[in-house]
Amino acid sequence: MTTNVPVIDSHAAPVAGRKNFLNCSSGFLSWAGTLDHKRIGIMYLVGVSLAFLAGGLFALLVRLHLWKPDGMLFDNVQYNQIFTLHGAFMVFIFVIPAIPGSLGNMVLPLMLGAKDVALPRLNLLSFYLWLAGALMATLAIVLGGFDTGWTFYAPYSLYTDQAVVTIGLAVFVLGFSSIFTGLNFIVTVHKLRAPGLTWFRMPLFVWAIYATAILQVLATPVLGITVLLVAFERLYHIGIFDPRLGGDPVLFEHFFWFYSHPAVYIMVLPAFGIVSELVSVHSRKPLFGYKLIAFSSLAIAIISFLVWGHHMFTSGQSTYALFAFSFLTFFVAIPTAIKEFSWVATIWKGSIALNAPMLYTLAFLIIFAIGGLTGVILGALNVDIHLHDTYFVVAHFHYVMMGSIALAFFAGLHHWWPKMFGVMYNETLAKIACGIIFVGFNTTFIPQFIMGSRGMPRRYATYVPDYMGFHQASTIGAMVLGAGVALMVFYLVASLFQGKKAMQNQWGGVTLDWLTPTPPPLENFDEAPVVTTEVYDYSTLDYKAMQTPVA
Amino acid sequence: MSAHSHSQGHADHGNPALQMGHHHVSSAKMFFNVLVALLILTGITVAASRVDFGGANMLIAMGIASIKASLVIAFFMHLKWDTAINKIVFLCSFLFLSLLFIFTLADHATRRWDNEMHTVRTPVSNEFVYRQQPHPENH
Amino acid sequence: MSHDGHHSVVIPAPGPEFVPHTVAHHFDTPVQEFQSMKLGFWLFLATEILLFGGLFAAYFYFHESYPETFRLGGHQLDWKLGALNTSVLLLSSWTMAMGVRSSQTSQKQKTLFFCGLTVLGAVIFMVIKFFEYRAKNEHGLIVFSELFHPYDLTTNSLPWFKDYDGVMAGVPHPHLFFAIYLTMTAIHGLHVVIGAGLILWIMKGTAKGRFHAGYYLPVDLVGLYWHLVDLIWIFLFPLLYLVP
Ligand SMILES: [Cu+2]
Numbered sequence: 017m018t019t020n021v022p023v024i025d026s027h028a029a030p031v032a033g034r035k036n037f038l039n040c041s042s043g044f045l046s047w048a049g050t051l052d053h054k055r056i057g058i059m060y061l062v063g064v065s066l067a068f069l070a071g072g073l074f075a076l077l078v079r080l081h082l083w084k085p086d087g088m089l090f091d092n093v094q095y096n097q098i099f100t101l102h103g104a105f106m107v108f109i110f111v112i113p114a115i116p117g118s119l120g121n122m123v124l125p126l127m128l129g130a131k132d133v134a135l136p137r138l139n140l141l142s143f144y145l146w147l148a149g150a151l152m153a154t155l156a157i158v159l160g161g162f163d164t165g166w167t168f169y170a171p172y173s174l175y176t177d178q179a180v181v182t183i184g185l186a187v188f189v190l191g192f193s194s195i196f197t198g199l200n201f202i203v204t205v206h207k208l209r210a211p212g213l214t215w216f217r218m219p220l221f222v223w224a225i226y227a228t229a230i231l232q233v234l235a236t237p238v239l240g241i242t243v244l245l246v247a248f249e250r251l252y253h254i255g256i257f258d259p260r261l262g263g264d265p266v267l268f269e270h271f272f273w274f275y276s277h278p279a280v281y282i283m284v285l286p287a288f289g290i291v292s293e294l295v296s297v298h299s300r301k302p303l304f305g306y307k308l309i310a311f312s313s314l315a316i317a318i319i320s321f322l323v324w325g326h327h328m329f330t331s332g333q334s335t336y337a338l339f340a341f342s343f344l345t346f347f348v349a350i351p352t353a354i355k356e357f358s359w360v361a362t363i364w365k366g367s368i369a370l371n372a373p374m375l376y377t378l379a380f381l382i383i384f385a386i387g388g389l390t391g392v393i394l395g396a397l398n399v400d401i402h403l404h405d406t407y408f409v410v411a412h413f414h415y416v417m418m419g420s421i422a423l424a425f426f427a428g429l430h431h432w433w434p435k436m437f438g439v440m441y442n443e444t445l446a447k448i449a450c451g452i453i454f455v456g457f458n459t460t461f462i463p464q465f466i467m468g469s470r471g472m473p474r475r476y477a478t479y480v481p482d483y484m485g486f487h488q489a490s491t492i493g494a495m496v497l498g499a500g501v502a503l504m505v506f507y508l509v510a511s512l513f514q515g516k517k518a519m520q521n522q523w524g525g526v527t528l529d530w531l532t533p534t535p536p537p538l539e540n541f542d543e544a545p546v547v548t549t550e551v552y553d554y555s556t557l558d559y560k561a562m563q564t565p566v567a
Numbered sequence: 568m569s570a571h572s573h574s575q576g577h578a579d580h581g582n583p584a585l586q587m588g589h590h591h592v593s594s595a596k597m598f599f600n601v602l603v604a605l606l607i608l609t610g611i612t613v614a615a616s617r618v619d620f621g622g623a624n625m626l627i628a629m630g631i632a633s634i635k636a637s638l639v640i641a642f643f644m645h646l647k648w649d650t651a652i653n654k655i656v657f658l659c660s661f662l663f664l665s666l667l668f669i670f671t672l673a674d675h676a677t678r679r680w681d682n683e684m685h686t687v688r689t690p691v692s693n694e695f696v697y698r699q700q701p702h703p704e705n706h
Numbered sequence: 707m708s709h710d711g712h713h714s715v716v717i718p719a720p721g722p723e724f725v726p727h728t729v730a731h732h733f734d735t736p737v738q739e740f741q742s743m744k745l746g747f748w749l750f751l752a753t754e755i756l757l758f759g760g761l762f763a764a765y766f767y768f769h770e771s772y773p774e775t776f777r778l779g780g781h782q783l784d785w786k787l788g789a790l791n792t793s794v795l796l797l798s799s800w801t802m803a804m805g806v807r808s809s810q811t812s813q814k815q816k817t818l819f820f821c822g823l824t825v826l827g828a829v830i831f832m833v834i835k836f837f838e839y840r841a842k843n844e845h846g847l848i849v850f851s852e853l854f855h856p857y858d859l860t861t862n863s864l865p866w867f868k869d870y871d872g873v874m875a876g877v878p879h880p881h882l883f884f885a886i887y888l889t890m891t892a893i894h895g896l897h898v899v900i901g902a903g904l905i906l907w908i909m910k911g912t913a914k915g916r917f918h919a920g921y922y923l924p925v926d927l928v929g930l931y932w933h934l935v936d937l938i939w940i941f942l943f944p945l946l947y948l949v950p
Pocket of ligand 1: 276277280311323324326
């Protein structure tokens with residue numbers, strides 16, 4: 017895809033001292049009150065990164081505690097609180113808003129050739145709702161913490177004497193932040209595409225964010241009413257989730273997973289979108305199966321509403337529901353496998369640049385293959401009865417959530433970092449950090465697959481000594497992983513202060529986001545772009561921009 | 568007033584750049600007719616609830632409510648004249664909501680079959696299942 | 707900023723008593739602005755449907771579990787007041803539709819008149835609701851003063867459900883119907899109050915002449931919100947007052 021000549025000219029000959037969205041105004045209020053999608057994206061980036069570091073810290077504490085069979089650091093209640101904090105922060109405050117909030121906000125309007133998202137005020141409101149939710153979750157820690165696990169399962173969440181109402185309302189607020197982001201992106205994709213940018217000329221990141229947005233809008237309200245009902249149960253005992261009052265905890269699980277299975281795809285679809293972009297740009301090849309990838313995003317979004325019961329195989333659901341949910345679960349594997357095959361086929365015989373974003377992407381491809389396939393194993397009813405609530409499940413969803421989504425997030429961050437800030441990080445350090453993270457990650461979770469398959473239950477503060485070797489290997493891996501992330505944070509932050517200047521088109525992308533000046537001006541394009549060619553057409557690549565540093 | 572409604576709605580068609588989209592101004596008479604229909608249907612709802620149709624009462628009540636809802640959506644919310652995407656969005660909300668209903672209620676309804684199966688074949692495990700049921704009153 | 711050179715699109719006012727509308731800078735045309743806002747609002751309404759949908763799912767779930775509780779519980783509600791309130795909401799939905807229509811045709815006084823009637827409808831609805839709640843309170847079916855008191859495990863009794871007259875004796879978990887009734891009608895009532903507030907805000911803008919045939923979008927959207935409130939009640943009425 018390319019645009020009319022003027023846009024390309026504008027960055028081929030950068031005007032010295034021209035203003036971009038970063039330096040067009042300054043001061044706290046120019047950020048706190050901004051309606052610019054790029055600044056909101058950067059605020060999200062700072063926010064979710066802090067949440068990730070907090071969640072990561074909780075994870076390291078959990079792993080340290082499990083160094084010895086009797087535990088090292090906490091009593092049982094404290095341990096429950098720490099793993100709950102890890103889960104709740106990572107899921108609701110980091111992973112769900114991470115990619116749409118930061119990179120989606122930053123890149124989506126650029127890719128569409130729009131001046132902003134369709135509803136800029138709502139976009140800022142989304143950010144502040146996220147902030148309010150994060151602060152409420154932090155308040156809940158101050159108020160005594162919460163020990164229910166991130167899933168708030170009834171009836172325990174109704175009886176425990178901890179700050180469940182506060183964290184429940186925090187999740188409600190965070191949910192509406194997510195809903196408004198999704199709503200905004202759907203409207204933006206429908207109404208703000210540049211002339212000539214037809215649906216099948218949209219970059220696949222846009223398709224992925226669009227499919228994500230559908231899920232955010234249609235699934236999240238049910239989470240909202242679920243956590244509200246839990247809060248009401250605690251306040252005035254409605255009774256619908258409370259077996260003492262004639263209620264049924266299984267109904268809670270239905271409600272919760274009606275959201276939380278699609279939520280897995282709210283988390284992972286944006287990651288798919290990033291990987292789709294990156295395999296193409298860094299292999300300098302149009303995507304293999306563009307339309308298949310686009311439609312598979314939509315297919316995943318729709319199928320994900322039909323399978324939530326696979327989280328409830330041991331809950332007392334009816335046998336017939338178990339059969340149906342298990343059967344339907346396997347259908348998710350089809351569109352997912354289509355994507356994985358298409359990415360690999362895109363790389364095949366491409367002109368592969370093994371730079372930092374591509375290394376993170378390749379790490380994703382390997383880890384996601386494992387994460388996805390173990391999901392198929394768990395979808396099988398009879399196998400899951402054995403593996404349910406063991407470390408096998410923990411390892412599976414960490415291969416998806418941490419190994420796949422967080423790594424794709426890192427990949428996208430490294431890819432668009434020069435676009436956002438106009439500077440390049442130290443690529444040698446980036447490659448080293450990627451290696452450390454990959455090794456650390458697998459060292460953490462491969463032992464968990466093994467001990468899980470041997471019966472180690474999740475969420476236990478202590479364990480029988482037989483598992484000690486696995487736990488210690490896992491803890492060592494977590495430390496290595498933490499060190500890799502720390503290195504990454506270091507060189508990324510350092511690049512802001514002393515990074516060398518990035519190129520106008522650092523990687524040779526041909527989507528619209530790479531065809532505006534770097535960093536983009538406040539309203540994104542000097543002249544409204546008109547799209548005249550197909551997507552990922554690298555014959556239109558402007559090599560001059562790849563060798564022109566930012567102004 | 569109602570006679571002028573359509574001509575007034577199209578008054579600003581001179582300059583296409585200044586239009587808010589092809590908005591439709593419905594006639595006041597139509598709105599009034601819809602109101603009358605809604606009130607009559609409310610009466611029918613009450614009347615139908617007085618008659619015992621057995622299990623069909625719920626279906627009848629929800630059927631009438633759905634008709635009333637359709638009238639409100641189509642005419643008062645003028646979705647009938649709205650863009651295709653807006654129609655799809657709103658209908659999708661009901662479609663996906665029906666998924667929540669279908670799977671959740673199907674699980675609930677078929678749990679009874681599980682029990683019956685156990686009653687016939689293994690009385691001991693039936694007792695176990697029976698104790699686990701949240702609502703033994705049904706049996 | 708070097709790009710302030712863009713020219714904003716302005717929709718002129720149809721008369722001296724109206725104010726022109728400036729289209730937001732990131733939209734190219736008024737049509738784009740109108741359609742974007744409207745699509746956004748329909749998406750929001752979809753989330754409202756799904757949010758309420760959870761409550762309806764709970765209703766059906768327990769209606770199936772305890773049909774006797776629900777039937778007897780429904781008899782404790784005054785169906786005449788319910789039907790009256792249904793009619794009030796339907797009428798207010800009609801006045802709202804007429805209000806939007808008046809705004810579309812730049813009839814300022816009529817818009818204010820119909821919107822005023824709609825707010826009146828909201829007030830009447832909430833007053834009737836108040837009397838219904840008070841009756842429940844008097845019979846001990848929902849004791850509001852003890853709503854948030856802790857649940858006593860030893861006596862296994864809910865502080866807010868006393869059933870002074872014993873009307874619910876003999877059915878399992880009799881409080882469930884009233885808990886669901888309270889939760890659904892309270893959340894719906896909250897929407898009524900929010901909707902009335904939005905309509906008052908619309909009336910203020912109308913009085914200032916901000917809304918007219920060229921730009922009536924906010925009136926339109928608030929109207930949609932009000933119809934949604936009506937829509938939900940259309941299902942609540944037979945389910946709660948005429949339990950099938
Ligand atoms: Cu799942």
